[in-house]
Amino acid sequence: MRRIPLSQIQPHMHLARDIYHLNSLLLREGTSNLDRYTASLANLGITSIYIVDNISEDIEIPDAITEQTRVKCKDALQDTLFHFRTEGSFDTTCLSRAIDSLIEDLFARKDVLISLTDIATTDDNTLVHSVSTTVLSLLMGQRLNLSEVEMRVLAEGALLHDIGKTLLDPAILFKTEPLTSEEFAHIQMHPLLGYRALQRNPLITELSRLLALQHHERLDGSGYPQHLPGEDTHLFAKIVAIADVYDALTSERCYHKSMTNHQAYEILMSDSGTKLDAQLLHVFFNNIAIYPNGSLVRLSNGTRGIVKSQNKEAPFRPLIRIIDDINGETVKLYDLDLMKDLTTQIIS
Ligand SMILES: [Fe+2]
Ligand SMILES: [Fe+2]
Structure with missing residues (x-):
């Protein structure tokens, strides 16, 4: 799963977490065709949501409470x-x-x-x-x-x-x-x-x-x-x-x-x-993910990726799922552990 702004919703994405409004369920996890709801969500002041797509299927975002x-x-x-x-x-x-x-x-x-x-x-x-x-x-x-x-x-x-x-x-x-x-x-x-x-x-x-x-x-x-x-x-x-x-x-x-x-x-x-x-x-x-799982980051080597998991001892060097290359072209997905490649850093 990953978190994206409403403007980036695509037809193939599914909702990864229930959305509540005033403690009642608004949209259930798994909901598809999310673009139908963009305007209503924006009206409620919601600007981003959790989704699953093919590049974020196996990414989990741990929360402290259920x-x-x-x-x-x-x-x-x-x-x-x-x-x-x-x-x-x-x-x-x-x-x-x-x-x-x-x-x-x-x-x-x-x-x-x-x-x-x-x-x-x-x-x-x-x-x-x-x-x-x-x-x-x-x-x-x-x-x-x-x-x-x-x-x-x-x-x-x-x-x-x-x-x-x-x-x-x-x-x-x-x-x-x-x-x-x-x-x-x-x-x-x-x-x-x-x-x-x-x-x-x-x-x-x-x-x-x-x-x-x-x-x-x-x-x-x-x-x-x-x-x-x-x-x-x-x-x-x-x-x-x-x-x-x-x-x-x-x-x-x-x-x-x-x-x-x-x-x-x-x-x-x-x-x-x-x-x-x-x-x-x-x-x-020591408890907080500085770059939370599922967030989009740009690396010093020019590629972009999604944070896949955390290195507990090094909050600034998580494991990254690379999604595109220096020219912004889509690549075959691969994972880069910033604890192993110490020459590369997250720049934004
Ligand atoms: Fe206060
Ligand atoms: Fe406060």
Whole structure:
């Protein structure tokens, strides 16, 4: 399977993963004649999909959690946010069950470099972002050998980290033009609003609330709302901060196109040790595929290919399925392991 933009859909391709919209199934895996759906998908804010064709048949894209767990988490979160908006309070039973599934999936997964494979539509952006941030945070937590109790607290806080956004003015939150300084100040209120909202629920742990409050703090004190320096920010908030920025950069939002994992890697690393914790970044990028399986890459020898599989010890040197030569002519497919051919590199 591989991920392609809607504009590259061809008649011979089949859908490789179910597509959901607001937790209901939109298109089932295996669907053919995908060009019939291009316009409707684009209307929902979907810009790329997973497909299988003859060059990507045997390529798998490992995800950290199953599709069922993802849907369960989004469902639970949607329910929680709905009750919170309408009644000002919520029950944590549903959320707690979703956390069980998340943790179970993570511990069952094989030790591979993953890439998150969820595709967000315009309407469920926040849900997808919260679930992805949680998965990425838990992956770090797992590497740091957190206890199960700690993992649950981290999951709870990460799922609810942006709950304060539900109290913001949607006209400002979803504004596509640049924000004025007043509007920016309004957005910056969401950590405190979230913290206060979570204080009203006695079943939420204080540490989970702190994650909502501190996830925009930065080591050098340049974050908000309290401008806390690194030594005063909780470890879990530093974890969520990395997951949050990475997901924001790599997923499509109404106001920007997504970046590649590699571009996001460069941006996060440029803040390493100054704004974001260097050791945690190291742990983070040991779990993430910089060039995810199924992505199209150009090599320094002039050929193009699709990433077939990962070399766990060298995230920058995966195995590539070469699909065309220097002149762009189709070739008989062959695989090139960049760990064996050290003279060739991925250039874009
Ligand atoms: Fe936030
Ligand atoms: Fe966030």
